[in-house]
Amino acid sequence: MRLSYFAILALLVVGCDGTENSDxxxxxxxxxxxxGDAPFECGGVYPLGTPEADVTFGDxxxxxxxxxxxxxxxxSVPVTLTKGDFQTDEVxxxxxxxxxxxxxxNGPTHTRIEGKVPMGTYEGLSFSLGVPFTQNHGNPATxxxxxxxxxxxxxxxxGYKFLRVDAGSSDLAGIRIHLGSTACEVDGRGLTTACDNPNRPKVVLSDFDIAADVVEVNVGALFVDxxxxxxxxxxxxxCMSDPDDPDCAPIFAALGLPFDGVDAPPQTFIRKAP
Structure with missing residues (x-):
């Protein structure tokens, strides 16, 4: 069966779920x-921690x-991300x-996520920090x-570093906060089949104006305690996400993750900008 040009065009503008792309x-x-309350800047010096010390950031x-x-x-309505240098359709x-x-x-920054969503009235958003399991254990080279x-x-x-924060203080160089999945099981083929500690915190901002509000990512929250x-x-x-490293406890708490048998508290790392 042959399709006319107009029939093919009609198929192209209809989504896989049967909805019109115009929707x-x-x-x-x-x-x-x-x-904290200050903008993040490379080269900035920030008084952080308990006790307080001057901290600079490298990543x-x-x-x-x-x-x-x-x-x-x-x-909750999924957003299909627009593919680009900083985005796949999922990550x-x-x-x-x-x-x-x-x-x-890298020199370029990326602070805006773009995608497509069905038309509607939206009052909040949610997302998970990290890379989905199905993509987390692939080969970065490909x-x-x-x-x-x-x-x-x-x-x-x-696996991937879901979060990479590199910093240092006058007394301790090379402070690294790298979040990722741990205690992963590998089968006989060398493939990761599961991780006991997935470490993918979910963030929900229920009172959020999509058109006007900004999501703040407060790296200072990781240093409060x-x-x-x-x-x-x-x-x-x-903290390299080692479940046996006590230095990870306050950082995981700020991220809203359980640690060493302690249930996950509400996260303080990500919020709506005041």
Whole structure:
């Protein structure tokens, strides 16, 4: 059976679920990095921690996925991300460092996520920090951007760094907060089949004006109960998501993750900008 040009065109404008593409609207979500109440800047010096110390940052990047808008009835509606250098159709990377001063990452930043969602009235949004399990244990060398960045992968853990914060204080250089899945099981073929600690916190902002509000990512929250001048002996400097590293406890609490048998408290890392 042959289809006419107009029949083919009609098929192209109809989505896989039978809905017209005209029913979709482009949406953007803006993010801003802050350190407490101050804007995040490469080269900035911030008094942080308990006890307080001057901290500078060298990197601040994270992945998010499962972005959804919440409609007036409380229903979560998935957002299909627009593919680009910083986004697949499922995963986006937020990059707050610009490669200047102490920051040694890429020059371009990425603070706005764009996608498409069915037209409607939305009053909130939600998303998960990290990379979905189905994509977390692939090969970065063959993955699409932004999952092809080797500096955001853990070769020794066969997974991605969901969050990368590199910092330092006058007394402790090389503080690293790298969040990722741990205690992963590998089968006889070398494939990861499950992880006991997925470490993908979910963020829900229920009172959020999609058109006007901004999502703040407060890296200062990770240091509120952290001593930036000390590190537990025989552990990585900072927190590399090791479930046996006590330095991770206050950081996981700020991220809204359980740690060492303690239930997850409400996260303080991400919020709606005041």
């Amino acid at each position: 979709l609207t482009t949406v953007t979500v803006d993010f801003a990095a802050v350190v 601040f990047r994270l992945y998010i996925h499962n972005l959804e808008h919440i409609d007036s009835a409380g229903k 986006a990377m937020l990059d707050f460092e610009n490669g200047t001063e102490e920051c040694a990452g 993955a699409p951007s932004p999952l092809n960045l080797t500096e955001m992968s853990w070769a020794w853990k066969n 952290t001593d930036p001048m000390k590190n537990t002996k025989d552990t990585a400097v900072g």
